[in-house]
Structure formats: C-alpha cells, structure tokens
Amino acid sequence: MTLHLQAHLLSVRVPHMVWPAMSPDLNPIEHVWDQLKQRLDARTPPPRDLAELRVALVEEWNALPQNNIMRLVRSMRRRCQAVIAANGRNTRY
DSSP states (O other), X not given: OOHHHHXXXXXXXXXXXXXXXXXXXXXXXXXXXXXXXXXXXXXXXXOOSHHHHHHHHHHHHHHSXXXXXXXXXHTHHHHHHHHHHTTTSOOOO
C-alpha cells in the first residue's frame, strides 16, 4: 500500500489491519484454485493440449459456484481471528 493511500485511508477513518505476509490461512484464493483443480481433474476426457486446457480453465472458472466463493469471503473475519489467536501460526484454514 502506498503512503498516499495509507494517508487517505487514515484521513477518512478506514480501519486498517496489518496483514501477515504470505499467510496461506488468510488467502482464500488458494481454496478457489483447489476447487478449480478438482473440477479440471474430473473432466472426461482431460484436456490434451494447451489450447484445450485454456478452454477448460475458462469453462470451469465460469462454472465455479458463486456461493462457494462468497462463503470464503465471508470467512475472512474468522480467518483473521484464528490467525491472531494462533499468534500467527497455522490454523485449520
């Protein structure tokens, strides 16, 4: 985050939380990638080349249930609380 952005957020009183660097527990996109991989692995027949893989990725990405993604987004408060409670160590997420 740039200094200008930080100053602006402070001036409009937007709460700010220090984000632990590289914390997979606070990175819900990892779960989305896992769902995408599972969907690709289940395709019959599997993609045979890069062009088919690109098509399959787009199709599966578009077919990901939005409620799964929203559930991950809504879990962020619990994820942050779990990381804080674990003093930055691993959590169940």
